[in-house]
Amino acid sequence: MRVTEVALATSVPPVLRRTGPGGAEAGRDWLAACMASWPAPGWRVLTLNPPEEAPALPPGIEPAPAAPGVAAAYGRPGAWIADALAAACATGAPVVGLVNADILFDLDAGRRAALLDRARGGIVACNRMDVLHASQAEGPFYRYGYDLMLMPRGVAAGLDLTGFAFGVPWWDYWILLDAVLQGVPVAVVQCAGLRHLAHREAWSEPARRRALAVLVGHLAPRRAALGALGLDPVAEAAVDLLMAATPHLGEAYGVEEMMSVAGTRFGMEVVRILERDAWRLA
Amino acid sequence: MTAPWTRRIVVDLLHPVDGSGWHEAELLPGTVGFRWSGPGRLSTLRAPAPPGAGRAEALLVLQPGEAPPDIAVFLNGRPVAAAPRRLGAFGVLDIAWDAAAMAGGTLAEFWFQPARMIQLPAPGQRMRSVGFRLSTLTIEATEDGPEAGSEAAALLLGRRLLAERLPVATGRARLVLSRDGAEMHLEGARLGPTALPRLTVALGGLDDALEVALAPPGGAALRVTLRGGGGLALPGGLSPRDAVLLLRLLAALPEAFGRGVDAAEGALPEVAADWRRRLGALSAAAGVALAVALSDGPDPLAGDPGLGFGWPA
Incomplete structure (x- = not known):
């Protein structure tokens, strides 16, 4: 059996709404493509959800229960970032990470190996590349957010992420700021293999x-x-x-x-x- | 570290810049920051850079449907390759240089000279002269790059003179195509100081000759002929300046035609391709004639620069 090298945690929404070419609804297909793109040999993926969400998951995405409280704090259900990172750490993988659920991976073995290699020595914080449809191979990067983060398990265990939730801004900034203040190396990465179907800001x-x-x-x-x-x-x-x-x-x-x-x-x-x-x- | 990694140096124009010729930082919804270049035609930006060959991406903020602007770029005083392209809602200027352009140094001084300046109001304030909107400049090392040019002064002065004394614009193009002929309806064209809100460019002629008639609404037409052998015949009676202006407009017609095709619905592809090919030949001939006129013809800058284009009666 292959050892888990990377454990990624996310929170898959039960429904994703996105506008595709011609105004057609593209969220369901995009989310399915995202989920299918995450697992790979050595990469394990967990999703934390409260009972009321229960998203349909493909093989290779492991469900885990989310603690309550996100809806009360932010007005809609979801999962706490701290719980997600703790769940990833609990797998025992040497590198753990977080990914937003609407990020599509186009990461071949070489790219995954390069990310893993760098994440063994510090945090890898990846910007997303915005596209307008699934087959678009080039688009502008969004520099003001970090939609995939990878880090050594020991670094993750030393971060205090209490109070942050998926789907709400600032958790990515705090992870990186906390790490920098602790002297942990942080590399900001742009890779065309991390795609995001552009949409208007969803948070209030x-x-x-x-x-x-x-x-x-x-x-x-x-x-x-x-x-x-x-x-x-x-x-x-x-x-x-x-x-x-x-x-x-x-x-x-x-x-x-x-x-x-x-x-x-x-x-x-x-x-x-x-x-x-x-x-x-x- | 494994090979696929390339170090990036990011200059974000939202922050204070080491350089000159930039207006205050602005922020659009979605955290897109930028600065307009201006009020002068030349803007400078200094940034750390690898000592050898390199490349840079200048990310430009565009309006919907706006073409990436024509910008000449200089690195450490030398003209360098700069190719514009569209990237989603943005424009990108791909800039590249060889090791000699950095001369072993680690500080890069970029100069940007847009072809066109416009007057726009600052948010809630006065009118101001602006060129283009730069969001970020990202610099990377490369193994090799195109050789940087020389004669920066000639290029800077030439572009300024062309923009200020011999300006030409094709404006927005709408096409009416058939196998026997084509019409380009240009809106917002310009020939020197003369604005042409509407200009019809009629294309006709047999395979071995292209006949072009340019006419404002109700006005007489300027007739240009390109013969099969490459000979370009302009209408008689044009002043040296007006001949240069007309040649510049003819040279720009293929690009306008292309924009018109992009916007046209139901255009016959093979018909459009044929007219575009023929306009390409016209543009090439106009380019040669322009080179001859600028090099050895009468001074096109002599005379009153405010005098309108001498349209035939």
Whole structure:
């Protein structure tokens, strides 16, 4: 029996809606293609879902129960990121990872080996390539999100991801920021083998702000350590604004707008810092 | 590390830039950041780069349906290869150079010179001169690359003079095709200082000759003939400047025709291909005539630059 080299965790939605060419509904086929593309020899894939979701799964995707609470926190059911990463770690695979459920892999054995090789030494954070239909082989990369992450199991075990959920932003930023603050190497990777059917943002602004508040809560005790990363002065000020404003979310005029703008500005800075170690995988 | 990895250096125009000729950073929904080039025609950008041969991708933000702009690129003072293409909603300028262009250094200074500047309002503010919207510049090392050019000053000045003193535009093209003839209806064309809101380009003639008639609504036609042997006959009575303007427009017709074909529904492919081939021959002949005129003809820049195109009565 082949040893599991990589354990990937995700949360497959029961229904995916996407617009294909000519406006046709393409979500079901796209999701099926995504799920079929993930497993490979040595790569094990888990999906965490609450009982009310129960997506139809093809062979090779292992279901696992998701702990409750995501719907209460973010307004729709799903799975906690921390639970997903813990489930991946529990497989005993030396490299574990997270992938968003709408990412299609076009990863041959060479690409998988290269990703695995690099992920043994640190976190590999991959941007997605946006396409308009399944057969499109080239498209622009989305630099402000990391839809596939791979890392050594030991690194994953040292991350605190409490409060983040699939389908809501910021968890990817916090994983990478937390890792960088711990001195873990992070490589930002663009590979044409990670495709995403372009769509409008699916998350709500309140959910985005709540997730941002979670990030700020994690970041606050480490505020002093941020200085070593070389943030620009505006980003430094944005962090301080976020820390001051977050406890008052929903209490006073302008707080939500300030958080949105400061969060966006801080996120841009995180991307800039991470792209100091940027790579392309052929 | 395994071979398929290539290190990337990313310059994001949302952040402060080391260079000049850029307006303030802007952000579109979906976290697409960019800066307009301008207000001057030349924009510069300095970035770390590998010491040898390399390539770069300049990611350009485009409007829906907008063609990637014509931009000349220079690296460390030398013209370098720059090919535009579309990538989804974006445009990409593929830039490449050989090791000599970096001269062993690790700081690359790029110059960008767009062919066209326009006036647009800044968000909620004054009008300003802008060229193109640059989102990111990504730089990678390569094993080899095309040799960088020389005579940057000639290229910079030539492009400026063409843009300011001899501007030509074909505008938007709509086609009416048949086996016996074709019509291109151009909207927003330009011949020097003369704007042509509508211009009809009628194509006809037998296989061994192409006859072209260009006419604004209700106006007399300019008639051009390309004979089988390659001889190009322009209408008489054109000033040296107007002859150069007409040749530049003729040279640009295949590209306009191609855009028209892209937009046309139900165009007969073999008919369109035939007219495009014949326009290609016309463009090549116009290119030669233009080279001769610019090299050895009367000075096309002499005279009043504000004088309109001398359309026949």
